[in-house]
Each structure stands twice: as C-alpha cells, then as structure tokens.
Amino acid sequence: MNIILIGPPGAGKGTQAKRLVSERGMVQLSTGDMLRDAKTSGTEMGNLVADVMARGELVTDDIVIGLIAEKLDSLDGAGAIFDGFPRTLAQADALEALMASKGSEIAHVIEMRVDDDALVARITGRFTCANCGEVYHDTTRQPKQSGVCDICGGTEFTRRSDDTEDALRTRLMAYYKQTSPLLGYYHAKGRLKTVDGMGGMDAVSTQISDILTN
Numbered sequence: 635m636n637i638i639l640i641g642p643p644g645a646g647k648g649t650q651a652k653r654l655v656s657e658r659g660m661v662q663l664s665t666g667d668m669l670r671d672a673k674t675s676g677t678e679m680g681n682l683v684a685d686v687m688a689r690g691e692l693v694t695d696d697i698v699i700g701l702i703a704e705k706l707d708s709l710d711g712a713g714a715i716f717d718g719f720p721r722t723l724a725q726a727d728a729l730e731a732l733m734a735s736k737g738s739e740i741a742h743v744i745e746m747r748v749d750d751d752a753l754v755a756r757i758t759g760r761f762t763c764a765n766c767g768e769v770y771h772d773t774t775r776q777p778k779q780s781g782v783c784d785i786c787g788g789t790e791f792t793r794r795s796d797d798t799e800d801a802l803r804t805r806l807m808a809y810y811k812q813t814s815p816l817l818g819y820y821h822a823k824g825r826l827k828t829v830d831g832m833g834g835m836d837a838v839s840t841q842i843s844d845i846l847t848n
C-alpha cells in the first residue's frame with residue numbers, strides 16, 4: 635500500500651513515516667532527505683539546490699520528480715510513504731503518471747493538521763541524531779540519556795539549516811500557496827484523510843493506523 639503524508643513543516647511527517655517503516659516495513663521516500671543527501675555529498679544538483687533550500691523555497695519540480703522516479707524503480711514491492719512529495723500540482727500529476735506506469739496507485743493521502751504557533755515551537759527546537767535521523771526537541775523530547783540517541787546510541791546531533799524562524803516563514807508560505815491546493819486535488823479523488831497532528835506522537839500514530847487498517 636502506498637500513501638502520501640501531507641502537512642506543513644513540523645507537522646510530524648518524518649516522525650510518523652519512520653514509525654511506519656519500523657512497524658510495517660514500508661519505505662520512506664522523503665525528497666527533503668534526498669536533497670539534503672545530495673547537498674552533503676556535494677553533487678552538482680546538491681550545490682544547485684542548497685541556497686533555495688536554505689531560504690525555505692521549493693526546488694524545481696523537474697529535480698524532485700527525477701529523484702522520486704529513480705527511487706520508485708528500486709521499491710521492489712514494498713509500500714511507499716511519500717513524505718514531503720508531492721508539494722505542487724505538477725508533482726502530483728507526475729506522481730499519478732509514474733504510479734500508473736507501474737500498475738500501482740496511492741491508497742491514502744493523509745493530511746496532518748497542526749496550528750501555525752505549534753509549528754514554530756516544534757521547528758525551532760528540533761534536532762536529530764546524525765547517525766539514524768531520530769528526531770528530538772529541546773523542550774519536549776530530549777534523549778533519555780543526555781547526548782546519547784535513544785535508538786542507535788549515536789552521540790552526534792544536527793540541526794537543519796532551514797529550521798530558523800525566517801526560513802520557516804517562507805516554508806509555511808510555500809506550503810499554503812503551493813502545496814495546500816493538493817488537499818482539494820486528492821479530496822476530489824476520494825483519497826484524502828485528515829488526522830489531528832496536535833496530539834502526542836502515539837495519538838497521531840493511532841489515527842494513522844486506523845486509516846491504514848480500515
């Protein structure tokens with residue numbers, strides 16, 4: 635089963651996607667992670683998108699559609715969780731065509747709804763384990779043992795360069811202007827489900843599980 639998680643930055647898409655990977659053996663396809671990897675490895679494309687990402691703007695459709703097309707070829711039957719893709723109507727159309735060409739489809743599009751004020755607080759305190767990507771927060775979720783990742787024992791943590799208030803404002807504007815029209819797009823296809831993303835991680839996981847099992 636393939637699903638899309640859709641929501642503003644800080645809604646918890648990545649966190650929930652990681653849970654689905656470990657609980658259901660699905661594969662997380664995060665275009666944000668793919669772009670950050672390209673940036674870190676210093677590829678031509680990575681260098682090209684670095685400034686756009688730092689400002690919080692969207693990179694071009696061609697680049698992200700190309701990244702997703704490449705990954706879809708190596709899925710091997712596992713269910714995909716699209717995390718941060720599609721973000722524009724052109725990307726959504728491209729995904730429909732790609733899935734159809736593989737005789738596959740998107741079963742559910744899950745909107746994670748969170749208030750803007752909560753997003754700012756979540757994003758500006760967020761840090762992740764540099765080894766496994768587990769997400770923590772300065773005030774709401776510190777590792778059990780200070781400086782040591784609960785999941786993998788890693789001791790290095792990173793903060794995203796676009797998790798600043800300025801970049802977040804641009805990212806939120808991009809979400810409401812370019813991505814939120816997708817809610818109507820998928821609603822019209824009868825695939826849109828909405829979860830309340832304001833609760834704790836477990837409460838959100840339960841709502842998503844209910845959607846996937848019904």
Ligand code: AMP
Nearest residue numbers: 665666687690691692693698718719721
């Ligand atoms: P994310 O990790 O999903 O918050 O993405 C981080 C940044 O990567 C975004 O602010 C964009 O600059 C870029 N990005 C990720 N996914 C996409 C996408 N589907 N379309 C355009 N830009 C994207």
